[in-house]
Amino acid sequence: MIEIVDLTVAGSEGVSGLSLGARPGETLALLGPAGCGGSAVLAAIAGLVTPAAGAIVIGGRRIDNLAPRARPVGLVLPGLALWPHMTVGESIAFALKVRGVGTAGQVARVAEVMRLIDLAPATVDRSPRTLGPADRLRVALGRALAAGPEVLLLDHALAGVGPGSAVADMLGPLCAGLGIALIVATDDPCTALGLADRVAVLRAGRLVQEGSVGDLHDRPVDAEVAALGGPVNLLPVTVTGADAQAIWVSAPELGEGWLPLSQASLAVRPGPGLLMVRPDRVRLVEDEGVPALMVAWRRAGGRWIGRADIARGIPMRVEIDAADLLPAEPGQEVMLSWASTDAYLLPGAVGCGGRRSWSWPLRRWSQAARWRRRCASIGPPRTRSSRWGIGPGRRRR
Amino acid sequence: MTVACLALALPLAFALATVWARARLAVAVLLGAACLGATALRETGFAAILARAAPDWAWTAPWAALVHLLMPGAVFLLLRGFARLDPGLVAAARVAGAGRWQVFAEVTWPLSMQAVAVAAVLVFAAALGLAPGGAG
Numbered sequence: 319m320i321e322i323v324d325l326t327v328a329g330s331e332g333v334s335g336l337s338l339g340a341r342p343g344e345t346l347a348l349l350g351p352a353g354c355g356g357s358a359v360l361a362a363i364a365g366l367v368t369p370a371a372g373a374i375v376i377g378g379r380r381i382d383n384l385a386p387r388a389r390p391v392g393l394v395l396p397g398l399a400l401w402p403h404m405t406v407g408e409s410i411a412f413a414l415k416v417r418g419v420g421t422a423g424q425v426a427r428v429a430e431v432m433r434l435i436d437l438a439p440a441t442v443d444r445s446p447r448t449l450g451p452a453d454r455l456r457v458a459l460g461r462a463l464a465a466g467p468e469v470l471l472l473d474h475a476l477a478g479v480g481p482g483s484a485v486a487d488m489l490g491p492l493c494a495g496l497g498i499a500l501i502v503a504t505d506d507p508c509t510a511l512g513l514a515d516r517v518a519v520l521r522a523g524r525l526v527q528e529g530s531v532g533d534l535h536d537r538p539v540d541a542e543v544a545a546l547g548g549p550v551n552l553l554p555v556t557v558t559g560a561d562a563q564a565i566w567v568s569a570p571e572l573g574e575g576w577l578p579l580s581q582a583s584l585a586v587r588p589g590p591g592l593l594m595v596r597p598d599r600v601r602l603v604e605d606e607g608v609p610a611l612m613v614a615w616r617r618a619g620g621r622w623i624g625r626a627d628i629a630r631g632i633p634m635r636v637e638i639d640a641a642d643l644l645p646a647e648p649g650q651e652v653m654l655s656w657a658s659t660d661a662y663l664l665p666g667a668v669g670c671g672g673r674r675s676w677s678w679p680l681r682r683w684s685q686a687a688r689w690r691r692r693c694a695s696i697g698p699p700r701t702r703s704s705r706w707g708i709g710p711g712r713r714r715r
Numbered sequence: 716m717t718v719a720c721l722a723l724a725l726p727l728a729f730a731l732a733t734v735w736a737r738a739r740l741a742v743a744v745l746l747g748a749a750c751l752g753a754t755a756l757r758e759t760g761f762a763a764i765l766a767r768a769a770p771d772w773a774w775t776a777p778w779a780a781l782v783h784l785l786m787p788g789a790v791f792l793l794l795r796g797f798a799r800l801d802p803g804l805v806a807a808a809r810v811a812g813a814g815r816w817q818v819f820a821e822v823t824w825p826l827s828m829q830a831v832a833v834a835a836v837l838v839f840a841a842a843l844g845l846a847p848g849g850a851g
Contacts, residue, residue: 364810365809365810366806366809366810386809386810386812387809387812387813387814391810392810393806393807393810395803395806395807396803397801397803399801399803399804399806399807400807401804401807401808401822401826402826403825403826412808412811412813412821413811413812415821416811416812416813416814416817416821417812461807461811462810462811464811465811465812
């Protein structure tokens with residue numbers, strides 16, 4: 319059981335006032351773009367940075383003032399940070415060696431851990447550098463698990479293997495079996511939604527939404543979070559009012575209508591709003607629907623993905639199973655419909671907000687320049703191996 | 716000779732690489748200044764200091780002058796080696812439960828052997844040519 323209360327980590331990639339928790343055996347994903355604060359949270363839990371404020375409690379014991387070695391925590395770093403001068407066995411045994419466990423105890427525990435993480439016993443004397451990316455991840459996991467932690471932290475560690483691989487699928491059941499709380503920081507929505515029981519979406523060091531994978535997909539808090547859950551149709555509407563049960567919306571192409579209050583984000587206010595419908599919930603019907611013009615179909619794996627434009631040129635994405643016959647040819651007039659429980663109302667249209675002052679064009683221009691610089695400074699991924707073979711290379715400053 | 720140089724240079728380079736990141740430039744300038752000045756002047760200076768402080772050790776003055784001359788080079792070579800080390804490797808060792816000394820002995824030192832070897836060879840070669848008796 320880990321609880322983070324009101325955690326603040328200073329710095330441009332830190333977090334402020336974050337409260338989260340994970341039960342033993344549960345997987346929590348911290349999802350957000352690079353620099354959103356996920357890595358800072360994990361570093362604070364592991365003791366690599368000192369939080370400016372807040373408390374971290376594991377198993378009822380406050381650990382944020384303990385040395386890293388006294389915390390029941392395992393951490394897998396970005397790029398895995400495997401020691402190039404040690405064999406697989408030595409890497410896994412390291413945590414035991416520094417705790418003064420004898421050689422016989424180390425050998426027995428290494429064998430046990432390698433069985434847990436499904437690593438072939440023959441690799442024990444090999445260098446991690448000679449292994450493939452999935453086995454390298456297994457070694458890093460074994461190293462983190464050797465001392466028997468209560469919390470396992472993965473800091474962008476699945477980037478090399480992808481969400482659907484055997485080692486990623488093994489992680490959840492493994493930690494559940496051992497009663498370890500798993501916290502994964504990632505910038506990849508597929509990893510977060512495919513691996514985690516609960517997801518916390520972070521943006522610029524603040525918690526935007528926390529909930530189950532289903533919540534995030536069906537009831538996102540805004541349009542940006544909605545896009546994390548996969549392709550989405552967003553229809554601009556006007557929110558005209560609300561009563562105890564329903565929220566009223568209108569749009570030129572949909573007419574007047576209402577949604578149950580449960581189908582609207584809490585952040586919705588009267589004014590502009592966005593109606594969200596997932597592409598696989600849009601149906602093509604004979605009558606009683608929104609008129610649209612079918613533009614194109616394309617096959618993507620086991621699905622047909624279609625585009626239909628409704629009035630004002632708003633494109634709608636439609637997905638149907640590839641086993642079904644195509645219901646309409648491109649160029650044909652169609653009717654689109656969806657169940658009222660499949661639509662969800664999100665706040666506001668995107669806009670620059672605030673009153674424009676005389677310096678507005680200048681500020682917009684400098685903002686764009688700052689963004690370009692920031693994108694350029696992020697640079698290539700950190701997993702590059704160095705030319706000299708001494709572990710992952712560090713970018714020169 | 717080489718051993719004395721490295722023994723002095725190692726802790727300084729390590730401290731520079733890990734602790735005094737901000738003071739690095741200032742210390743580098745001071746070290747660079749140590750390389751300037753005539754060797755004879757340096758020897759005389761050390762002889763004067765040693766004669767007053769520890770007359771029994773006055774004979775070490777030429778050696779002390781040489782260490783003073785060569786150490787900055789060794790510091791720069793080692794600093795490069797320590798700074799190139801991936802901080803993730805050290806962080807991984809700290810989280811795995813190693814104390815400061817264990818991190819140095821198990822991770823930092825083995826991985827910067829290359830830089831230490833380069834510094835040792837260069838200091839040794841330079842000392843061969845400069846040492847009073849010719850012994851490096």
